[in-house]
Amino acid sequence: MASANKPINTDVPEKDVFALHFLQSLSNLRRQNTFNSPEKTNDRVKKIKKVAYVSMARAAGGTNRLWSRALLRRAAKENNKVVRFPRRKKRVTCLRRRRSNRRDPVEEEEAERLRNLVPGGGGMEISKLMEETAHYIKCLSMQVKVMQCLVDGLAPK
Amino acid sequence: MDLSGRFGARSGNGVPFREVTGLESLHLGGGDEFRQMVLPENGGGFTALLELPPTRAVELLHSSSSSSSQATLHSVGTLTFPSNPILMERAARFSVIATEQNPNGNISGETTTSSVPSNEHIKTEPAETETSDQAAVEKQNNRCGKRKDFDKKVKSSTKKKSKSSEENEKLPYVHVRARRGQATDSHSLAERARREKINARMKLLQELVPGCDKIQGTALVLDEIINHVQSLQRQVEMLSMRLASVNPRIDFNLDTILASENGSLMDGSFNGTTMQLAWPHQVMETEQSYHHRQLQQPPPQQWPFDGLNQPVWGREENQDHGNDHNSLMVGSASLHPNQVKMEL
16 A cells, blocks of 8 residues: 655744734733733633633644644634634545554554544544644644743743 | 675665576586585575575576585575474465566475575564465565565564665655565555554654653553643643733733843844834824823833832832723733734
């Protein structure tokens, strides 16, 4: 069986793209009047967390990556917005192979856990899942760096 | 002599059968050389032998057709491979296919040499020698790739990857070489291709996650990866909590802080200093009210930022009217993205 094998691309944009998106969305968040006044920090935390993920998804590749797409869709659903994605040339859902390619029970439980962690992992094959995980890890670490810088700047001790 | 030359030259050859006719030029004297190569060291001799395709080696033996050379091989064979007779039958089956396309081939003398290279494999993997034409053609193609594997296979029979797996990644079309003795139907080939894909990606992930290189075994590596992802997500949550707690103290200041943060974050890839310098101008232009004017003075003064001024400023702002405060925030909030876009 022959299959096309292009080099795996897991490029992630520079730190400033992430920083930009995050800061923009943070400033948008502050515009909401309800944001700063209430004492309930939990709401704020949740909002900030959501903002962090959404901005990360946007910065990291928008709708070109499966996990970012799933993330954005999930976030939009919470806000009851409809998200429209531009149609890609290839089919988004990979054609399921006739022979079950997901065998190998040793890896399957690990893959299950990964699928729960990485957004959008439910419908993916293991190889695709691992690609997405690699990109996701890179983006997550970048986002963590940005947020760390911000926190350090805001509350230097 | 030319024998050794031929031995060396053969290893990369894709079509061995062309050279079969050239064998007749080899004379019996070559048989002595051959014996000398075979006898002194089993492993070395056999690897030299194994460089040849089995059919050609067979021809070599056959053309010499001296019982001596065969006897030496037999003796050497029996030394190393005690189960030879059992294997010969299997090897015969195997070499039947091998010689299928060789018009000159004789089946009788082939068994010894075929048993030599295939011995290790047959011990470890059951030889599937289906004689469909497709399989035979593939086997022939595979043999060229396997010849490279022979050294490895003889020495270590537990290597799992075929040698050309690394080269496969670069080709647009994956040529999967079936390992010797493995089924070559499309199912297992697809399975193997998929395996290699997964392994390549696993390597990628191992490089990403710190401390995964030393771990052997896919399950543990996957565990590490999952832990890493979980820790990153927890870090995001913690940082967002800290941000949320920090926020109320620095209500308005955030935007100027963002400006300075951008300067520190984008170390040179983005000129934060120009943004900082341009900031006061924008502040002066857009803000009209008294409160705004009040703020115009502090920014240039507080440009070299120290943490002491921040809370003071924030407290001052808190004492003012909430409306103005909010509008100020809005104003400066809108300033920030605009300004950023300008600089970009």
